[in-house]
Amino acid sequence: ARPKVGYFYTGKKGNQLISEALKKMSVKDYKAMPVVIKEESSVYDAIVMMFLEDVGTLAVVNNRGTLAGVVSRKDLLKVAMGKQNLQDIPVSVIMTRMPNIITCHIDDPLIEVANILIQNQIDSVPVVRSIENGLEVIGRITKTTITKAFVELGIDKDV
Amino acid sequence: ARPKVGYFYTGKKGNQLISEALKKMSVKDYKAMPVVIKEESSVYDAIVMMFLEDVGTLAVVNNRGTLAGVVSRKDLLKVAMGKQNLQDIPVSVIMTRMPNIITCHIDDPLIEVANILIQNQIDSVPVVRSIENGLEVIGRITKTTITKAFVELGIDKDV
Numbered sequence: 001a002r003p004k005v006g007y008f009y010t011g012k013k014g015n016q017l018i019s020e021a022l023k024k025m026s027v028k029d030y031k032a033m034p035v036v037i038k039e040e041s042s043v044y045d046a047i048v049m050m051f052l053e054d055v056g057t058l059a060v061v062n063n064r065g066t067l068a069g070v071v072s073r074k075d076l077l078k079v080a081m082g083k084q085n086l087q088d089i090p091v092s093v094i095m096t097r098m099p100n101i102i103t104c105h106i107d108d109p110l111i112e113v114a115n116i117l118i119q120n121q122i123d124s125v126p127v128v129r130s131i132e133n134g135l136e137v138i139g140r141i142t143k144t145t146i147t148k149a150f151v152e153l154g155i156d157k158d159v
Numbered sequence: 160a161r162p163k164v165g166y167f168y169t170g171k172k173g174n175q176l177i178s179e180a181l182k183k184m185s186v187k188d189y190k191a192m193p194v195v196i197k198e199e200s201s202v203y204d205a206i207v208m209m210f211l212e213d214v215g216t217l218a219v220v221n222n223r224g225t226l227a228g229v230v231s232r233k234d235l236l237k238v239a240m241g242k243q244n245l246q247d248i249p250v251s252v253i254m255t256r257m258p259n260i261i262t263c264h265i266d267d268p269l270i271e272v273a274n275i276l277i278q279n280q281i282d283s284v285p286v287v288r289s290i291e292n293g294l295e296v297i298g299r300i301t302k303t304t305i306t307k308a309f310v311e312l313g314i315d316k317d318v
Contacts, residue, residue: 017176018176018177018313019314021174021177022313023313044240047236047240050236051233051237056232073232073233073236074210074232076236077209077232077239078210080236080239080240081203081206081239081245086240111309111310111313114306114313115310117306118303118306118307118310121213123302142302143301143303143306146302146305146306146309147273147276147277147302147305147306148277150181150270150273150305150306151270151273151274151277153177153181154181154182154270154273155178
């Protein structure tokens with residue numbers, strides 16, 4: 001029987017409590033706004049959008065509005081070093097293309113997505129939802145998102 | 160008096176445990192290797208090094224070997240879009256220059272550096288130590304470092 005002493009021993013260690021608290025943090029509560037570009041846009045336009053929105057990765061969508069690819073600052077830097085005219089190259093030529101894209105869902109635990117970022121050495125994962133004929137992009141989880149969540153964890157909350 | 164019931168109630172909530180665990184994580188235990196380039200190197204060389212080392216930020220050092228500046232993937236992308244020959248531009252022309260660089264020290268709590276990354280919207284902070292005539296670069300803390308630390312927190316450890 002539970003001892004009647006006004007408090008309740010859960011039998012859990014500190015680390016277990018921490019790992020349980022982390023598992024409760026979900027993509028839904030932390031995801032950033034999606035930043036998308038159409039696949040017929042030029043590499044030049046992609047770079048401009050990346051600076052204007054101050055993001056490191058863009059989601060590329062097709063004319064049905066579903067996820068076609070992703071393009072990173074690294075991809076764009078590689079092309080920008082070449083001699084070609086950046087306004088002549090469509091972003092679809094240099095993007096990482098479906099189905100080679102790792103995505104996540106709104107109910108995934110944030111810690112799982114953080115692990116995906118590390119294991120796959122990527123900076124960002126699009127948050128998607130299945131719609132007819134493809135995936136709709138509804139957000140993104142980046143290393144910035146995770147760093148913000150980490151900072152927030154350190155704030156003493158009275159719950 | 161402490162109740163003699165074979166266990167010990169600390170009176171701490173889960174969130175308090177997390178924030179205490181976080182305060183114990185220090186830069187020393189998580190910092191990544193520094194990646195440095197000399198200030199007379201070209202922008203072209205900086206981009207090549209960034210790809211070879213697969214990092215997002217380089218520390219730039221002067222001929223005394225102390226910190227002179229930092230250069231990010233974003234800085235390099237901006238220059239690469241221009242019409243200039245990247246081999247003709249020294250990295251010192253485009254870098255963020257001392258003393259406008261935020262640095263951290265080996266004994267700083269990781270959570271404080273994470274907060275610095277977010278507040279200043281930067282991806283990386285060099286870890287430095289004071290030597291004669293300047294700062295020696297001994298590591299770096301990036302959003303990748305923080306994401307790794309976050310993932311590690313979520314792993315159940317038997318302590």
